Amino acid sequence: MGQKTGIEWTEATWNPIRGCSRVSEGCRHCYAETVANRFKGPGEPYEGLIAKGGQWNGEVKLLEHKLAEPCRWSKPRTIFVNSMSDLFHPAVSFETIAGIFGIMAAASWHTFQVLTKRPERMLEFFQWIDQHPERKDFDSPQARSQLGTDHWIPFFLAQKASELLPDGGAGLTVDIKGCWPLDNLWLGVSVEDQATANHRIPQLLNTPAAVRWISAEPLLGPVDLSSLPYPSKVSGNLHWVVVGGESGTHARPMHPDWARNLRNQCQSAGVPFLFKQWGEWLPVLGQSEGVPIRGRKHSFEDGTFMGWAGKKHAGRRLDGRIWDEYPEATQ
Ligand code: SF4
Structure with a gap:
């Protein structure tokens, strides 16, 4: 079984790649970077990935021995990738991304969840596949008439996976059932405020995916989905919204109305909503009944008062209940 995870919305994590660099405010207290700082010494897993000041240095490492992990996990799982x-970090080549997609296509009994802050590169990757010169090696009018226009893509992805795997992909199967886009892959973007939502969500909506989702965590400001550049495409094209406040020593508070408004928008658009966590802060009135507030306080401009409760105590109840909805295909 893969690495166990405390992430509420998944069952396992699969990390064939390590390393990153910050893109936006949502990265300020990057959890992965904090972990990497603990294990960055000589011979340790994150050696060479952290700069002097403690931030990611932009290098990434492909872990070839981890690539085939999901193929060895026989029990179907929901797996968070990377x-x-x-x-979609720029240091991960499209060839490598295609190989990782090839593993996800082959391990078709699992459901894979990908989350990126770089949807422009995700979109470019799909365009790169579409126009790839090697498609002629897999494409033929006969196969097209029997299997559909995109039938060649799973074969192409399997080829790219076998080029990455240490054993050359021995035993890797090609499953064309889900074909393209892969029906066991949920593609999502992280957003933290209106600006990142405006930039990232429209690109997600333009990307072919069986399930499209957004993770609004850490949520650092209000997000109005109806003010996006392509509002009409949200309904029916967005399949899941996860919301969470920030956690960690330097966590910033999430105004309860930011979470509530996203929940209300999801309810009116019929989009499943999952409230992952408050993070470290809890609104002092109403939500915090019975929860000890430990010293630190924060007041928003509208007078909403937040107290530091700690992630565990703050919990994940919003307006008196747990919101644990998932995309329909998984229910
Ligand atoms: S994109 Fe994700 S992993 Fe990379 S720095 Fe930002 S929060 Fe961390």
Whole structure:
């Protein structure tokens, strides 16, 4: 079984890549970077990935021995891909991304969840596949008429996976059932405020995916989905929204209305909503009944008062209940 995870919305993590670099405010207290700082010494897993000041240095490492892990896990799982990196980081080549997609296509009994802060590169990757010169090696009018126009893509992805695997992909199977886009892959973007939502969500909506989702964590400001550049495409094209406050020593508080408003928007658009966590801070009135507030306080401009409760105590109840909805295909 893969690495166990405390992430509420997944069952396992698979990290074939390590390393990243910060992109936006949501990265300020990057959990993966904090972990990497603990294990950056000579011979340790994150050696060479952290700069002097303690931030990611932009290098990434491909872990070839981890690539085939999901193929060895026989029990179907929901697997979060690259919790310690960003699959679409510019230092990860399209060839490598295609190989990782090949593993996900082959391990078709699992459901894979990918989350990126670089949707422009994700979109470019799909365009790169579409126009790839090697498609002629797999494409033929006969196969197209029997299997559909995108039938060649799973074969192409399997080829790229076998080029990465230490054993040359022995035993890797090609499953064309889900074909393209892969029906066992959920593609998502992280957003933290309106600006990142405006930039990232439209690109996600333009990317072919069986399930599209957003993770609004850490949520650092209000997000209005109806003010996006392509509002009409959200309904029916967005399949899941996860919201969470920031955790960790320097966590910033999340105004309860930011979470509530996203929940209300999801409810009106019929999009499943999962409230992952408050993070370290809890609104002092109402939500905090019975929860000890430990010293630190924060007041938003509208007078909403937040207290530091600690992640465990703050919990994940919003307006008196747990919100644990998932995309329909998984229910
Ligand atoms: S993109 Fe993700 S992994 Fe990379 S620095 Fe930002 S939060 Fe960390």
